[in-house]
Amino acid sequence: MLQHKLSTCGNICLKNRTFLSCLSFIPHRLVSHESPTVPHHVHPTPHLILTEQPPSSCNILIAGGGIIGQSVAYHLSHIGVKDIVLVEKAKLASGSTWQSSGQVTHLQKTVVETHFTKYSRELYEQLHREGHTIGFDEKGSLWVAQTADRLHTLKRQYTVTNALGLNCEILSHEKLQAKVPIINSHEGGLWMPNDFMVDPVSLTLTLAQLAIGKGEASGVQIIEDCTVEEILTEKQSSGKSDRVSGAVTSKGNIKCDIFINCTGIWARELGFQASPSVRIPTQACEYICMKTKPIEKLPDDVPTIHNPEERFYIQPLADRSVLIGGFLRQSKPIFSNGVPDTFHFSLLPENWDDFHWILSNAIKRFPILAESQCETLITGAESYTPDGRLIMNESAEIDNYFVASGANGNGIALAGGVGKYIAELIYHGNTNLSTWPVDIRRFMRLHTNKRFLEDRLREIPGKQYSLKYPTYGMSLYRTGRKLRVSALHPKLQAAGAAYGEVLGYERPLFFKPDELGKIDFVDLSKQGSFGKPRWFNTVIKEYNACRRGVAVIDMTSFTKYELKSADRSVVDFLQVLCADNIDKPIGTIVHTGMLNERGGYENDCSVIRLDDNHFLLVSPTSQSTRNMKWLKAHVPRNGSVFLSDVTSLYTALNVIGPKAKFLLSELSDENFSDFGRMTCQEIDVGFVSHIYAMRLTHTGEDGFMLYIPSEYALCVYDLLMEQGKDYGIINAGYFAQRTLRIERMYPSWGHDIDKKTTPLHLNREYHVSFDKNFIGKEALLKQRAEGIHKRFVQFQLEDHNLNSDPWPWSEEPIYRNGEFCGFVTSAAYGFTIGKQICLGFVHAPRSEKITPDYIRGATYEIDIATKRFKARPNLYPPSEMGPTVQLAANYP
Secondary structure, three states, rough: HHHHHHHHHHHHHHHHHHHHHHHOOOEEEEEOOOOOOOOOOOOOOOOOOOOOOOEOOOEEEEOOOHHHHHHHHHHHHHHHOOOOOEEOOOOOOOOOHHOOOOOOOOOOOOOHHHHHHHHHHHHHHHHOOOOOOOOEEEEOOOEOOHHHHHHHHHHHHHHHHOOOOOOOEEHHHHHHHHHHHOOOOEEEEEEOOOOOOOOHHHHHHHHHHHOOOOOOOOOEEEEOOOOOEEEEEEEEOOOOOOEEEEEEEOOEEEEEEEEEEEEEHHHHHOOOOOOOOOOOOOOOEEEEEEEEOOOOOOOOOOEEEEOOOOOOEEEEEOOOEEEEOOOOHHHHEEEOOOOOOOOOOEEOOOOOHHHHHHHHHHHHHHHHHHHHHHEEEEEEEEEOOOOOOOOEEEEOOEEEEEEEEOOOOOOHHHHHHHHHHHHHHHHOOOOOOHHHHHHHHHHHHHHHHHHHHHOOOHHHHHHOOOOOOOOOOOOOOOOOOOOOOOOOOOHHHOOOEEEEEEEOOEEEEEOHHHHOOOOOOOHHOOEEEEOOOHHHHHHHHHHHHHHHEEEEEOOOOEEEEEEEEEOOHHHHHHHEOOOOOOOOOEEEEEEEEOOOOOOOOEEEEEEEEHHHHHHHHEOOHHHHHHHHHHHHHOOOOOOOEEEEEEEHHHHHHEEEEEOOOHHHHHHOOOOOOOOOEEEEEEEEEEEEEEEEEEEOOOOOEEEEEEEEEEEHHHHHHHHHHHHHHHOOOOEOOOHHHHHHHHHHOOOEEEOOOOOOOOOOOOOOOHHHHOOOOOOHHHHHHHHHHOOEEEEEEEEEEEOOOOOOOOOOOOOEEEEOOEEEEEEEEEEEEEEOOOOOEEEEEEOOOOOOOOHHHHOOOEEEEEEEOOOOEEEEEEEEOHHHHHOOOOOOOOOO
């Protein structure tokens, strides 16, 4: 009985913790190739016609025969791509796929991953209807809430899944108890009736069979026992990335045009087997689940049940047995020095030491489990990423090297969508869905560091069951911190800065000088709120200084590039890349987009002309890797343009507020009253020279950006703070700046803008110069002629109570005349307007065009955790944001 097993193993394991912690991760092989997580001999596997010897060349080479690799191969073949080869180092589905529970839930971390899962269900159900034996079993899943905050989180997730057309329902305590009488106490829950499970091995082999086809030339060739040892590349023209030319395998060399790395827990290691290396930040972590023997008294209609508060799930199987699994708060990264070549159809040593905590919680909540018997304890390995989201798309280092890996335990759920969108991206060059949240270029080289991954991945698996408190676009992980800091970091920390992190860079979020030495934003996030946050009054003070006095914001994390040439080459280069005209007098700042062929934003940036053929380009922090890839892909082939990332060379201080010009006048000989807006001058501040001063603030307020050589930053900061005492100068953080830009209706790349967004969607046609040639011009002209189907809108919530209602922060559904029309992309409380402000896009059906009348002639609501609030649309930056307007209210 499990109760006896729990008592015995728990005591023994606790007494022998030291011994168990010394065990090396030596995999043990199972004789059977059937998945250890599903009933044996239930789902026959299809017969495959495999290829023994790989061809000498192909169009597309896929490495990895798990569920994701097979899905990519299937979808490429399905849309008509020919000459595809898939190689697997061992046997198909023998890695993490074989260990998978086959569980599919539509509740995912991001909207794009929810889209992937939604499509996966459509595909798997279609295969099931066509007669393929894949173990498709739709019993639904139930997410149980033990606390009010957990129920609120489930309600927020419900609003997203419901808006996307997925069947779901919030259950009260009484309804939940009626649905699952065998569960003990709870607050309520979220019912997902269309969640299901499949046999992961049968599904994978079915996709392989369909990809291979009936021997026709268009089918995929699949080779087992073939290891990819090296990816071969060839040099391209000057400045551009290398591109894939082939691969060295254990069965011979294969020339190819495109390579796709779908190798799961081996993906990071394979990434290093190329020159230059492809940095793939994935790490294997241990996970544990237990399969019981059949339980006779288990009701037939029990769904998969997740109890995130107590960090476990139970998954009933076809033969009345049950899988019991979960996530520890601190996970165990494994195979840091490389995954063993023999780790296929393999498990790790049984880890009762950790699992008994999961089992104890499961038995406490489901007493019926105490009478069951253990069949096997499954200690396996799964690939995780530094932010818990999937990794896919083309790599930053090598052209035509694609990655689809790091599924974070959701490989079966995501595989269908990943295969579809990778295939579309390769075949069409684009997809109908923005995949930026899962794009590999959201990372930097530092994220693939072994030490970093060992540190960060301890908390990632457990985050799957953590409460989703708002972080407003900032990372609040405890691990892997203080990697990139400005020269002012120690000074600002001593001044009471609470830090968040983006792309490894520490950014001050707000300041609490009355709590010096006690600030730890991680602790604040643990005590997070879905309503009025603890930092509310602090941010009011910083906001007020930015609007009515003067404040300093450290914005060093912004990505900065230097571009120059000996002749006009750099001007001509930027004119082609930038939608707006950058060929303006020295000292001019142009805010512009760099667009793709479809008119969407690849980069939203400020271009500063420092000299005739010398420019500084400033763009959002999160775009560092992506932007460098885009710039390098288009630099002139003759090497005439010099391109360099100079982010670390300059400390960027935003001296913001109407008193900024008076303060700087006391520290410099420049006439700041005559300093033109959107212009740049090289100035002195105090003792320091060679400072680039720019009259812009990225928020719409008056003030100056100072780009200071980093060795002088501390001196300039001290001068500003000392001289600024008479002006009431204070430090301000990202939250104040964020509120200012949202209230002013300034969109931000990665939050409000992506590669599917065009200037016309943002009403930024005035930032486009149609009298010159640039990438995306034809697409914009066509869009302008045909009209647009989505429009960026600012919403002000009319009936929201600041103190008692839940706050929006992003991904809240927007309803137009009662119909879902888009999601909120950014939100903040507007201290001047005195209302909650939401930015987002209104989408129109293809049969209609969006015009100002279309927006204004409708009523809107925004759904925050199942409560809808009336929202007034605003198409243009609010006129009441003038610098002389008082704040809307005096807040406590």
